[in-house]
Amino acid sequence: MESRCENCIIRQFNSLRAMSKEELKHVSDSKITKTVKKGEPIFEEGDKLNGVYCVRNGISKLSKLSANGKDQIVKLATKGEVLGQRSVIAEETTNLSAIAVQDMEVCFIPKESITNTLQKNPNFTLEVLRHMAHDLKEADDVIVNISQKTVKQRIAEAFLYLKNNFGEDEEGFLALTLSREDISNVVGTATESAIRIISEFKKKGLIHTSGKKIGIKDERKLVEMVEGF
Amino acid sequence: MESRCENCIIRQFNSLRAMSKEELKHVSDSKITKTVKKGEPIFEEGDKLNGVYCVRNGISKLSKLSANGKDQIVKLATKGEVLGQRSVIAEETTNLSAIAVQDMEVCFIPKESITNTLQKNPNFTLEVLRHMAHDLKEADDVIVNISQKTVKQRIAEAFLYLKNNFGEDEEGFLALTLSREDISNVVGTATESAIRIISEFKKKGLIHTSGKKIGIKDERKLVEMVEGF
DNA sequence: TTCCAAACCTGACAATTGTCATAGAATCCC
């Protein structure tokens, strides 16, 4: 069991790689490793976070509750991503809930380690800034997609996204299995609509399913659908 | 005519305030002040930006073209905001177009001044980071609103937003007058739908209009509508 | 294994929204 941040490979994927040896050591000494079971929250909307969570394993959905009682999933975060950064930097309660969609292993890093380094190590700050710039661009893309594409297109796009970002298992099913409700919360539609469209895709031979698992059968047609043909 | 950044009040509202005297001097020496007429672009989606633009006056819409040929307005930027930061930091072409919706005065700041300072002045970097964290949160909110609220609710919300952020003129009309098309691009709907709903609001006495100008008449009802009553 | 709850699925219908067509109003430019 690898328990020192200095030796943690995950670090290479996020802004922690810009930390100095000493800073990392400090982080490692103060961090707490936690396991989170599927369905359990890491934190919830409105929480005041005392640190950030570095994802070592598993996948989390970041969602926000809307006035009508439905969750909107804003992002899916996987290994290497750091959750709660925005909230710690802005010194605000978090605007999102983070809930595990798979069993997870995360490292809690107290905010002092982060804020100290932010003030002293410009490379680290810049690295964090770059990550946030990337997130912001992705958020802009989501806005455009959600407002200008039909539900059908958004669902097709979601499947392609899942394949490209989380891959497939040996049998050709998407490695990340989401419930129909989660899918509908990603694309921002009613669960029934999502189910209906999934059935339609199955009938048309675009995908195949086995229980909750979904496999992509005709990627090209899905791409065409996303692009509006 | 105030032309030195050191003396520019606008600076107090953005991350430039975290710059040192010398850094500001350098920025001031290298900046170029431009005027942009209503309807003209400051930059367009896909441009490689050689710097950022600090808004001294006027308002710009930040938009992105979707596959179906419609623009989606992602943000309205006013006095004090810095445009193009994300793109310069991520060293990518810009993902958004910035077009003036009012006559504007902007200062172009070459990216070297920015990137140099980012590497040397952690306070500045942190300040930029805070601003971006704020933008990201706002983007999350937009995602939830657009996907979970009806067009009617989003239009009501847009009017309230315009009032709160840009104020009203002496006669009680919203100070920022947008075309019906821009309004529809803010809320992500067809222009005809936006027009229809505006007419409906007028009939119900929620707003009054005079040409393109729109004034809020019954703010409480609008708020209730946004919240789903 | 069996039972229960949760998740999935489908139909019927209504509400919302987009599209197309057309006409009037405002604005710009010569």
Added chain:
DNA sequence: GGGATTCTATGACAATTGTCAGGTTTGGAA
């Protein structure tokens, strides 16, 4: 000032999407 162009407005209709109301299946706990 007048004509062209763009913006606003409205009707009619179709397509999309949401809601409600049932079913069936699945998965996990007792």
